[in-house]
Amino acid sequence: MRSLPSLRRTDMRPSLLDRIAARDVERQQAHAVRRLRAVDARDGATLATAGRALLDFSGNDYLGLAAHPDVIAALQRAAAEHGVGSTAAHLVTGHHRLHDALQDEFADWLGQPRALLFGSGYLANLGVLQALLDAGDLCVQDRLNHACLLDGAKLAGATLRRYPHADVDAARRRLAVQAEGAALLTTDGVFSMDGDIAPLAELAQVADDAGALLYVDDAHGIGTLGPHGAGSPAACGLGPSGAPLQLATLGKALGGYGAIVAGAAVLVDELLQRARTYLFTTALPPALAAATLAAVRIARGADGDARRERLAANIARFRHGAVQLGLPLLPSSTPIQPIVLGDNATTLRASQQLDEHGLRVVAIRPPTVPEGRARLRITITAVHDDAQIDRLLDALSRLPSG
Numbered sequence: 191m192r193s194l195p196s197l198r199r200t201d202m203r204p205s206l207l208d209r210i211a212a213r214d215v216e217r218q219q220a221h222a223v224r225r226l227r228a229v230d231a232r233d234g235a236t237l238a239t240a241g242r243a244l245l246d247f248s249g250n251d252y253l254g255l256a257a258h259p260d261v262i263a264a265l266q267r268a269a270a271e272h273g274v275g276s277t278a279a280h281l282v283t284g285h286h287r288l289h290d291a292l293q294d295e296f297a298d299w300l301g302q303p304r305a306l307l308f309g310s311g312y313l314a315n316l317g318v319l320q321a322l323l324d325a326g327d328l329c330v331q332d333r334l335n336h337a338c339l340l341d342g343a344k345l346a347g348a349t350l351r352r353y354p355h356a357d358v359d360a361a362r363r364r365l366a367v368q369a370e371g372a373a374l375l376t377t378d379g380v381f382s383m384d385g386d387i388a389p390l391a392e393l394a395q396v397a398d399d400a401g402a403l404l405y406v407d408d409a410h411g412i413g414t415l416g417p418h419g420a421g422s423p424a425a426c427g428l429g430p431s432g433a434p435l436q437l438a439t440l441g442k443a444l445g446g447y448g449a450i451v452a453g454a455a456v457l458v459d460e461l462l463q464r465a466r467t468y469l470f471t472t473a474l475p476p477a478l479a480a481a482t483l484a485a486v487r488i489a490r491g492a493d494g495d496a497r498r499e500r501l502a503a504n505i506a507r508f509r510h511g512a513v514q515l516g517l518p519l520l521p522s523s524t525p526i527q528p529i530v531l532g533d534n535a536t537t538l539r540a541s542q543q544l545d546e547h548g549l550r551v552v553a554i555r556p557p558t559v560p561e562g563r564a565r566l567r568i569t570i571t572a573v574h575d576d577a578q579i580d581r582l583l584d585a586l587s588r589l590p591s592g
């Protein structure tokens with residue numbers, strides 16, 4: 191029995207506690223309850239939880255940099271020298287030369303004039319849309335964009351118009367409908383729950399024709415796609431004029447935490463002046479910037495190329511095996527390889543069954559994905575080896591639906 195706080199009841203006001211209780215019942219019935227599971231330890235692709243060792247096929251550490259010795263050493267050195275907290279917001283006294291070094295490295299890597307460090311990808315997207323868009327402006331988005339892009343448009347008070355997934359002509363029509371007000375077209379570079387790559391070259395053309403700004407959220411493309419891992423815009427042949435503003439998160443392929451928004455100087459400067467999620471929050475710990483700088487240097491160098499090769503081989507091995515098993519793969523060439531099972535209960539059962547085979551594959555349910563599109567979101571990394579991929583395939587072949 192959960193203990194409830196007591197609130198005075200009046201006849202006028204709907205009860206917040208009654209509403210919570212009703213939602214709880216609804217969630218139980220819809221198999222939509224989410225549960226935390228603490229990791230005790232990690233070793234390569236294996237994690238220990240509740241006294242068991244599970245092979246992790248749900249994390250986003252695509253290049254295996256989260257536990258890279260050079261990255262750990264950079265964090266430890268910088269923490270020893272500079273302490274842990276940044277002690278203030280960037281524009282107060284929290285901005286450190288290590289933050290500058292990371293921003294400069296990113297600008298160079300992405301071939302963009304300027305880069306700005308945010309606390310996380312979620313905060314960055316809220317800040318970018320709030321800072322650039324006014325009430326009444328138009329924000330056109332792919333229907334499968336990440337939740338924080340939708341939230342950012344709402345926060346800005348912009349008119350949000352979504353187009354069917356990856357439908358370039360529909361994006362063009364959405365932009366044409368409302369000609370007054372400034373317009374921004376935004377898309378995930380790699381879709382976080384589907385793994386496919388947005389048609390960025392075509393969308394850049396659509397944005398250009400409509401006088402709209404294109405903003406690419408490359409949370410999952412950075413480090414994994416394009417020459418030297420520079421991400422999905424580079425992979426689609428877009429330079430800084432085609433992709434004038436882009437997001438890279440530091441918590442996925444780079445194995446850290448935080449986010450960078452890179453682009454044209456006027457745009458990035460505007461974010462520094464106006465993005466509330468930049469202005470009114472404590473700067474990232476400088477040691478984390480130092481660790482990410484080490485991660486970026488690995489990711490864009492020869493070691494990164496080798497990791498991307500290993501990753502590509504693992505993805506190919508998984509897809510080849512999955513096709514032979516007749517599994518319903520999505521058209522994805524990235525580390526995100528979901529298997530859509532449909533309803534929540536079936537997907538939870540499948541996840542539980544994989545768990546019994548020693549594999550951690552999380553069931554992703556609405557509202558993270560559309561209703562009726564629950565899935566096993568399998569992620570493949572450079573750290574997996576052939577035998578581990580084969581273990582996954584073997585366990586999948588034993589699912590009733592497989």
Ligand SMILES: *Cc1c(COP(=O)(O)O)cnc(C)c1O
Nearest residue numbers: 310311312336378382409439441
């Ligand atoms: C993970 C993710 C984010 C949020 O980034 P965090 O740094 O985890 O807050 C934003 N956009 C997309 C597409 C993502 O997948």
